[in-house]
Amino acid sequence: MTGERTAEGFYRVQNGMAPVIARGLAYAPYADLIWVETGTPDLAQAREFAEAVHAEHPDQMLAYNCSPSFNWKAALDDDQIAKFQRELGAMGYKFQFITLAGFHSLNHGMFDLARGYAEHGMTAYVDLQEKEFAAQAQGFTAVKHQREVGTGYFDLVSTAVNPTSSTTALAGSTEEEQFH
Numbered sequence: 139m140t141g142e143r144t145a146e147g148f149y150r151v152q153n154g155m156a157p158v159i160a161r162g163l164a165y166a167p168y169a170d171l172i173w174v175e176t177g178t179p180d181l182a183q184a185r186e187f188a189e190a191v192h193a194e195h196p197d198q199m200l201a202y203n204c205s206p207s208f209n210w211k212a213a214l215d216d217d218q219i220a221k222f223q224r225e226l227g228a229m230g231y232k233f234q235f236i237t238l239a240g241f242h243s244l245n246h247g248m249f250d251l252a253r254g255y256a257e258h259g260m261t262a263y264v265d266l267q268e269k270e271f272a273a274q275a276q277g278f279t280a281v282k283h284q285r286e287v288g289t290g291y292f293d294l295v296s297t298a299v300n301p302t303s304s305t306t307a308l309a310g311s312t313e314e315e316q317f318h
Contacts, residue, residue, distance in 0.1 A: 155183060159190040166195040171233055173201035178213045181225055188229040201233040202226050206242055 142150040151157060162172045172191060176183045184202060191198050210219055223234050254262030270281045280286050284307060293306040 155186055159187055162187060162191045163194055166191060166198050169198075171199045171201050173203065173233075175203050175205070179204070179208050179210060179219075179222060180213075181222070184226060184231065185229055188231065192230060198230070199232040200230050201235070202231040204234055204236045206236055206238050 140150045140152060144150060158174060162174065166172055174184065174187045188200055191200065204223065214222065226234055251262060251266055254265070267281075270278060274281060284290075289307045293309060296303045296306055
């Protein structure tokens with residue numbers, strides 16, 4: 139720490155690998171996994187951190203955020219991107235993830251669907267639905283969205299409480315009828 143404080147009262151810290159490594163070493167005896175963040179996709183920094191932690195804690199598992207905040211193509215070429223995670227794995231980064239990957243994928247998918255719907259109407263949605271049907275062979279299950287969100291379970295709870303419940307959703311639904 140620098141001894142200075144921000145307007146909000148937070149202590150200022152020195153940036154750089156030294157304090158990052160110091161924190162990693164301090165937490166290693168107590169943590170299953172130590173997570174490091176870099177400002178760009180940087181194997182040299184990842185290696186420096188891994189070597190320092192493993193010098194004192196050789197079995198410590200590491201985590202690396204393959205961040206969606208990085209402009210990957212601005213920092214690395216296609217070959218470097220393709221082998222980036224293998225190289226991290228060789229350094230002991232057992233958990234590699236992309237924070238907010240689902241957010242980006244979902245929003246881009248909705249953008250494409252909305253644009254397609256504006257241009258082609260219902261055909262755009264049916265194209266998406268056909269892709270969903272085809273993806274079921276690889277394990278995609280969200281075609282049956284009511285089942286996916288647990289409607290059947292909540293219907294069972296509802297009928298256990300009130301066998302004549304009129305608020306169940308799955309039994310007799312269009313999903314049950316059309317997506318078997």
